[in-house]
Amino acid sequence: xxxxxxxxxxxxxxxxxxxxxxxxxxxxxxxxxxxxxxxxxxxxxxxx
Numbered sequence: 001x002x003x004x005x006x007x008x009x010x011x012x013x014x015x016x017x018x019x020x021x022x023x024x025x026x027x028x029x030x031x032x033x034x035x036x037x038x039x040x041x042x043x044x045x046x047x048x
Contacts, residue, residue, distance in 0.1 A: 006030050011046035 004027030008017040021027050038047055 004028075006034065008034060009048050 001022060003020050003022060004024055006019045006027060007015050010016050019030055
């Protein structure tokens, strides 16, 4: 079984959230949602 993991890493390199699921589509949608909701300021300071 494959487990898909999304990690949200803050500018200091700390994982602030980790979401795991078995559904690839759901994992991709979660990742895209996080990326779309990052502000320009968050991107500029290093959120990934």
